[in-house]
Amino acid sequence: MRYDKGHKDDTRRHILDVASTRFRKSGIAAVGLAGIMSEAGLTNGAFYTHFASKEELVREVLNDALTRREERHKANLENGIALETTIRDYLSTRHRDRAGTGCPTAALVAEIARHPKATRDAFTGKVADIISLMAEQIRQGSAKERRRKAIAIYSTMVGALQLARAVNDRELSDEILEDAAETAVTIASES
Incomplete structure (x- = not known):
């Protein structure tokens, strides 16, 4: 069977998205x-x-x-979107509740x-x-201070999202997200 041009690339993209x-x-x-292959509608042999x-x-x-995710950060930087917006979006209940489409770092780091x-x-x-x-x-x-803050902020964001997903108390989960966001924003704005 002959496939249209780009079929192999489209199939690979689909497997990546499902996985x-x-x-x-x-x-x-x-x-x-x-x-993965079953959900992608393909045979196991097609994987290889x-x-x-x-x-x-x-x-x-x-x-x-x-x-x-990196492209989103670049777009935010280019469009003058404040780091606070990125932090609050990341540490949102929407992001917490959508692990399958959320940050791969928080989902897979361990x-x-x-x-x-x-x-x-x-990675x-x-x-x-x-x-x-x-x-x-x-x-x-300074550049060194900004990098140190960025590491602390990213670590806080990832860890808080993981913890908020792991606890089975919704109120505590929300509190973790809110408090971590406030902490990360404070770090970002410290002089």
Whole structure:
């Protein structure tokens, strides 16, 4: 059967999108290739036309999802959107409740620590880029001070989102998000 031009790229993109959502929602270890391919409407054998292994898929998902997040940070910077807006959007109940489409760092960071060096290298590079973009949004202090603040803010955001998702008390979860947002905004505005 002959496919239209771009079919292979479209299929690869679809597999990435399905895997990205499933990984963020359920965790990398809990999601098998068979489930990804079934949800994508493809056979298991078709997977290897696009990826050499599940680990390659994980790296591609991380790269893609973190590149998209990085692009949002760049757009915010270019459009003069304050870091406070980014912080409050990230630490929102909407983001907490949509893990499957949310930040891959918060959803997957604990698992990434156990993956091979190549995957961790890809993750590290993207996280460093995001931290650099956040540092550019901080207006006060030397470059070193802005970077230190950006690391503290990003760490607070990721950790708070993870904690807010983990607790089963909705009121406490909301409080975690609100208090972490206030703390992160305070760090961003300190001189």
